[in-house]
Amino acid sequence: MLEKLGVGIDIVEIKRFLNKPYDTNKFFYKKIFHDSEIDTCLNRKNTAECFAGKFAIKESVIKSISTNIDFLDILISYSNSKPKVTLINNSSYAFLVSLTHETTNAVSVVISEKLES
Numbered sequence: 001m002l003e004k005l006g007v008g009i010d011i012v013e014i015k016r017f018l019n020k021p022y023d024t025n026k027f028f029y030k031k032i033f034h035d036s037e038i039d040t041c042l043n044r045k046n047t048a049e050c051f052a053g054k055f056a057i058k059e060s061v062i063k064s065i066s067t068n069i070d071f072l073d074i075l076i077s078y079s080n081s082k083p084k085v086t087l088i089n090n091s092s093y094a095f096l097v098s099l100t101h102e103t104t105n106a107v108s109v110v111i112s113e114k115l116e117s
Helices: 026-032 035-042 045-065
Strands: 003-011 076-078 082-088 093-101 107-115
Touching: 003 045, 026 093, 035 045, 045 076, 045 082, 045 093, 045 107, 082 093
Parallel strands: none
Antiparallel strands: 003 107, 076 082, 093 107
16 A cells, blocks of 8 residues: 555755746746746745745655656646646646745645556
């Protein structure tokens, strides 16, 4: 049973995204985030905090599963104000996600479950 479960954790300094504004670094952001994720963060008061949180979630997802994926294979949305993870073109995993922010950091923990085929 445990071989079906995975866990990933990541911490990101928010200033990494404060020091890399979207307007002058669009290519960087588009390599990591989907347009819907970018729009969500750009419409938030704390844009850098939002990007740092999403980045932490994506890193946590990658660490929690045995399949090789990259950032754009992961789509983060929200359901009832909680982050939800969807893998693009891959429905073989389910995820539980927790995200928290402090003044300087965003921290994410993801628990993944490999679903039966």
